[in-house]
Amino acid sequence: MSVAGEFAALYGARPEGVWAAPGRVNLIGEYTDFNDGFVMPLALPHTAVAAVSRRTDGVLRVHSADVDGGVVQLDVDSLEPRSGTGWAAYPAGVVWALREAGHPVTGADVHLASTVPTGAGLSSSAALEVVTALALDDLFGLGLSRPEIAVLAQRAENAFVGVPCGVMDQMASACAAEGHALFLDTRDLSYRQVPFDLAARGLRLLVVDTRVKHALGDGAYAERRAGCEAGARALGVRTLREVDAARLSDALARLSDETVRRYVRHVVSDNHRVERTIALLDAGEVRAVGPVLTEGHVSLRDDLRVSSPELDLAVEAANAAGALGARMTGGGFGGSAIVLVEEAAAEAVSAAVGKAFAEAGFTVPGVFAAIPAAGARRL
Template sequence: MTSTGTTGHGLEFLEAPARPSAAADAAQRFREAFGAEPAGVWSAPGRVNLIGEHVDYTGGLALPLALPHRTFVALAPRTDGTVRVRSAQEASGWDGSLADVGPGRPDGWAAYVAGVPWAMAQVDGAPFSGADVLSGGFDVLVDGHVPLGSGLSSSAALECAVAVALADLAGVDLRDPRASDAVRARLAEACVRAENDVAGAPTGGMDQAASLRCHEGAGILLDCRDGTVRHVPLDLAAAGLALLVVDTRASHSHSGGEYGQRRASLEAACAALGVPDMRAVDPAGLDAALAELPDDVTRARVRHAVTEIDRVRRAAALLAEGREREIAGLLDASHESLRHDYEVSSVELDLVVDTARSAGALGARMTGGGFGGSAIALVEIDAVRSVAAEIGIAFAAQGLRAPQFLPALPSAGAARDL
């Protein structure tokens, strides 16, 4: 299981388990659940987004990194079209037929598993298209170590772990992340479709791209128009810095109506402006574009999207030049935009950001879809504990559940473990 360490200051730091032991645990749980051997164990990471929020579904740019915290799946193929899903975290499983899987079916968390082979089968021309494992079914045991509802993409980690397992069993070689990146991009496409169509969550593609395509020691600059990525070295420790992730434990859900409303608002604005997406709006001409929109709410949503895309460009340029400290102001501006223009923050997220700044963080922002979940703070490496302690004190003073802290170490994408 994931290791939760409590320091002398009463702070909870959630450490990721070692991959070999976690994979062995998942295999053993599979044996206990199904009375048979798995064909293997695969895993995929959660992600934290450094900057570029709520723009992946409107042609934007994002700069996520994969976390060391991963979801493991032990899986064995079947030949009768049945899928049986069990979880180390959920008491109830799911049994069903692949023939019955489709938009809106099944419901609940099993959709993030059963939807993947359905979606992979829709991807024409991919090397896994038509593979027997996509129609034959499978047994799978899920063991997740990405905090649920934390805004760290536990759902994408689950989808992507299943996707690499099925692709591997279809004979696709994914061992070299760089050589297999084109296939990983197709798998990400399938996972997005599974989440959108089967699970009914209107998310963009950033989470799946990060989970499948990140490399250790780097983030990715994701172009959400064409799905291309550029790996951006991210060695904050060399600059004397750390990225502290704070899980507020105020749970959120991407399938809620608020998320869909934001996406629909941008789509309507694109239609009103006659542009394909928000990336087509030049930041220099933003005021003129806003004047063409019908109401203040739509103007605020558009202002966030256009300025956020510009912030990602600037952050990537600074990181490429080794000017890591200078991204702090961009993180702050991103949060203010998400708080006031996009209105997806929460009491807990604002408390983390405000407290971290007052405790000496260089910059801080919410990360993920919002309405709860997690925030990040860019801090001096020797100030991690003191900043975390101040956040813990602030939560206690407000009578809120104690937050949990995670190390954000840029990690590798989805792969086979056993």
Template sequence: MIDAVTARQRFAEYYGHAPAGVWSAPGRVNLIGEHTDYNEGFVFPFAIAERTWVALGGRADRVVRVATSFAPDAVEIHLDDLAPDAVSGWAAYPFGVAWALGRFGGDLSQASGVDLFITSDVPVGAGLSSSAALESAVALALDEHWGLGLDRLTLAKVGRHAENEVVGAPTGILDQSASLLSESDAAVFLDCRSLDAEVIPLHLAESHLTILVIDTKVEHAHATGGYAARRASCEAGAHALGVSSLRDLDAGDLPRAQRVLDDETFRRVRHIITENRRVLDTVRTLREQGPLAIGGLLDASHASMRDDFEITVPEIDLAVSVAQAHGAVGARMTGGGFGGSAIALVAVDLVPAVSKAVRDAFAERGYGEPVIFTEQPSAGARRDA
């Protein structure tokens, strides 16, 4: 088990002294609203129980040194040398955050160096945003240690900027917002244009529901081509239709879009338009009827990602269809796609049966065994010690 105590201990073992503090941030599940964030649309994610911890200690110089439980060697850089092209690999995440803090109002000219030790139990490559958990924990730790006083929405922007400009992944702000703004048994309804955020209670526990996460173990990476290609298609569609963002379109624009666009671009655009509507309908339905009524919207979201946006893989599609067939309220892929995880909204007493059915179906197809676990929406980033 990894927790704040573990992070403190590993920092002390590595650096030879106790840290000044420990901060953590969670991964996330996106309940609905996929690829809408960079289109200035609507998203509805929640934080999960699994977290990334960052233990921090001060230094007398201006060197930032980072060690982790998942890489053999520490890496370091002088604060004056921070730049988007100065680092690569996993170190691009923490160093990218340090650099981006200076781009969002943080004065780093007098900042002292730090030692960081990072440890995590957020699954990597599962579509649960281990990257945003790392970025958010580091951002919160450095903001407090350096006394920058940035609010959480700004820290979410910092994480997004680091991922876009330093890591090279063209993601939106969904993941960092979920990691920094979430509350227990609730999801964050985020308008990615205005960045207005509202925490919406989900009432899963009182409805005897849970989120079943099915990690297919098919790894994905946002910095590679598929994600960037979908973003480029969306931008091309918006340009051809004469709008600054697909957020400016609704279902009434689909006939014109079909006339103007080639088939592939049209289907990409249709996914974004209909997914934005599904997010709004999910929030409204939750308020009016509760979580048992949102299953059809989750199912429709998956079909759109599979057929229009074409970001699912056979393992994901199988997990979703089997969960649906064995009593899930609704199921869909979650995350950027091309691998990762599916989620199913399931009655607590059906979890064993649904889990077994999915494992059996994977074995029958010759797929690797999925990792299946339940999640309840959890609290966002915090100082732990």
């Protein structure tokens, strides 16, 4: 049954519309977005789909085809941040954020279904937030721009759900274009669509889902954000974006806390890796991006310390089997890695990663090609 058909079965009438918003994979630039830095995500074909109708009685009803349990019913006037509504906090948080911003959202019936793997570092939560925001923007005629939708979705996750994420995931879901990567400056939300047709160059970008669920609400993400903010204060800058990569050694010498020093080194160097990557892509040197990815993984593993044994093995096995480069992607502590590989070698590299996981006694990973897809849209 279609999402619209499931909606009708749940709520007794057809929805006013159906919308979709994708998950994302981040090519380069990790933990840089809350430091006003650069990132380069691309949208995946995997989407969260929402069938939605307006209500005028202040009732919000949400249901997910992917979560056990019935319809969750909430009063929009009573929505409170961190109120423990489980998965429903994501769409409910969007309604709360819209109303907090003064938008007249008077209730809705929502039915959701998603193909974005959860806990895989592919922004399943951002997809839920953005699809809900886009649907409500359309239905209530709010006239929001795509960056405004992304910022409101981020506010839902930060303030309502309680995860202090940056804005990259929501911007990727809301603004990405098919066949392109999104080169985003998170300081001012300016962005450029960068052609990223790997197939035309005989290349493929693989996503290796380690099947190790990560949870960004467990404090590790917040601790690293706090450490980055402490580093900025110690260096007398508003954010680490203001630290020049060419003067990084001087900046690090001024930091006495070893943990903060590692975090600062990662963020400043990863910002520079995004700049190097965009220069390579603009020059058509796509294969040269591979070593930059691997360099980024080393930084995430050793300086930020957000990798895991499974992510490290995925990167090591892929590179040993002939990949051009690889790194963990997303928040870490599990989730996924990406692998840039010659198309002719994709199957062999995938098999090598699977064999390495089996020999290590790890769960067999899921491997699929990341094909740059369209951002959020009405279906």
